[in-house]
């Protein structure tokens with residue numbers, strides 16, 4: 158199996174930990190490596206302890222690893238809280254003169270700051286680290302220079318100088334730590350994309366044209382991405398007065414024909430709840446992109462959690478159909494973003510896409526999504542009416558005809574009150590029951606278009622891991638790393654509401670079922686138990702704001 | 716040209732006899748009929764309240780939204796479809812209370828929507844509690860000891876947010892003036908708000 162490496166940069170905010178890590182990733186991708194990044198940062202703008210890690214290999218890769226091969230402490234002391242990530246072979250390059258040695262690994266004092274000042278400015282410390290890493294991992298300096306030129310534009314020259322300084326320093330002082338790795342050969346046209354950007358590309362390729370949001374970590378990346386693209390792709394991107402306004406504005410646009418989505422995290426999602434219910438009864442289709450972080454309340458703003466699943470499924474007062482999709486990778490963030498717009502338009506209901514910080518803010522090597530086209534579901538709208546348009550006609554599928562304002566003779570009320578087929582308010586029991594049942598039928602009609610749970614692994618497996626969302630990455634990576642002949646398979650549930658009854662058949666023959674969730678109360682487990690015959694023999698949860706690492710899952714599985 | 720008959724629906728108004736909302740409805744239908752705007756190009760977004768209940772009585776494209784959210788919904792419609800005439804009908808509770816943040820946002824943006832506020836100084840659909848415009852000292856069902864807050868006066872605070880927007884106050888009782896102001900609001904390019912001074916015949920006695 159191909160060896161997996163991890164390089165980690167750590168230091169205070171404001172010194173380019175993230176941009177250094179991203180540059181390194183881009184260089185590795187340009188060499189043809191597969192990359193999976195992960196960053197941790199506190200909710201502040203300067204200082205603190207920030208890390209950016211790049212896990213890479215020549216083969217397949219599903220998740221970042223815990224074990225670090227090369228660690229940079231950009232200012233003194235940033236390695237101490239990472240001792241558990243070091244092996245006897247880890248090189249810790251730290252900018253400190255007299256350093257207490259770590260119990261495992263080799264600490265080397267590297268005068269990063271002095272070198273950066275010699276180049277011109279401390280801001281290039283990160284690029285010096287990249288140069289150092291490039292030498293130790295036998296990277297091609299020409300490819301590296303080309304990437305730096307692409308990244309830094311007018312500051313390229315200084316950064317190339319910084320890169321070379323790091324390279325030369327490593328050559329002179331650190332060649333004992335040269336790694337054995339052969340950069341893959343061949344053209345690599347993949348890009349470094351995080352889950353939020355992938356979501357944004359899915360929105361664009363899926364024909365999205367109205368996105369509103371109020372900044373909230375970790376969903377803000379999607380807002381920034383789409384705002385920057387609004388002119389090129391003719392999007393409406395609206396930063397509204399609050400999340401209630403965000404959702405209401407989007408619902409107005411959707412009523413008027415937009416393919417609309419809103420993005421937020423748990424706190425903002427709480428404010429949008431009345432709109433979800435309102436979309437349910439008015440049958441205005443729109444998408445809610447919920448990127449979770451640990452709550453309750455302000456919680457851990459920059460960390461990860463799957464703690465909002467039940468809240469998302471149960472969001473909005475009253476009873477109405479909704480669809481909740483959970484992408485399990487950055488690529489699926491792209492796919493489900495486009496699909497959610499289709500489902501919202503075709504079935505005229507709220508569609509939630511639940512992601513989390515780990516998925517949304519971790520970057521991976523992916524095909525160029527700006528070139529990835531998707532075919533939207535075709536949705537018909539009424540061309541003309543006779544003045545008595547039944548917007549809420551009782552149909553066998555539950556899906557009623559849609560008309561957009563501007564269509565002659567199809568005037569109607571999108572009504573938040575219970576209503577009759579025309580949209581006029583109604584309170585009689587017959588109409589109430591008929592409309593509730595009509596709306597509910599849409600879930601059955603939508604079913605063929607909902608992503609199915611995916612089973613990974615050998616049919617001979619006797620132990621089934623069940624997971625959803627971002628946890629799929631570490632689970633699949635753990636399975637990949639387990640010794641051949643291991644007894645595990647994994648089921649990744651991708652539509653978390655409504656629950657596909659077929660999951661019962663997919664799971665029932667395993668003597669052991671283990672659910673793995675990044676929350677405290679095993680929320681998908683609760684949902685599955687409530688919907689089908691489902692009896693896990695073991696539940697593994699983690700709720701400290703950090704994702705699972707494949708290494709810790711391997712320990713659990715062996 | 717649209718006739719008033721074409722603007723009617725099969726549903727007769729359900730307001731209390733003598734409610735001033737009848738006057739607002741009549742004025743709006745007249746103004747729409749007199750205008751060159753076709754019904755299919757008109758979207759009226761209704762708030763929740765007695766005033767918002769007008770939704771069932773006017774035949775245009777419409778959204779009967781949520782309490783307080785009518786302005787935000789209307790802004791979304793207008794942003795995506797500038798070709799449409801977008802009108803808001805709401806009460807003082809919905810527009811100046813529950814949805815005040817959206818009113819401020821719309822005024823700041825000078826969003827090209829026309830807002831008609833049926834200002835009866837009360838939450839009437841919920842049977843007569845204090846609203847943001849209730850005069851100081853008035854005793855209502857939710858303030859039996861008398862209102863202690865200063866009332867919000869739209870014609871004073873909205874121009875302070877953006878002096879480019881159109882804001883007028885008119886009494887529903889003065890029908891000619893009311894109808895004239897409705898037309899003017901509809902013709903205005905940019906954000907327009909007409910505060911219609913109304914009396915709630917069922918719960919307004921508390922205020923006198």
Ligand SMILES: Cc1ncc(C[n+]2csc(CCOP(=O)(O)OP(=O)(O)O)c2C)c(N)n1
Pocket residue numbers: 762763764765766767782805806807808809810833835837838839840841846
């Ligand atoms: C979120 C929410 N809160 C409360 C209500 C209950 N409610 C319905 S109408 C109304 C007040 C209406 O007052 P106003 O907007 O002045 O309209 P009026 O009835 O006086 O015309 C309230 C509080 C609601 N429908 N939704």
Ligand code: SF4
Pocket residue numbers: 729730731733734735736765766835839840914915916917918
């Ligand atoms: S309660 Fe007041 S505002 Fe409501 S319909 Fe009756 S008179 Fe009009």
Ligand SMILES: [Mg+2]
Pocket residue numbers: 764806807808833834835836837838839846
């Ligand atoms: Mg009122």
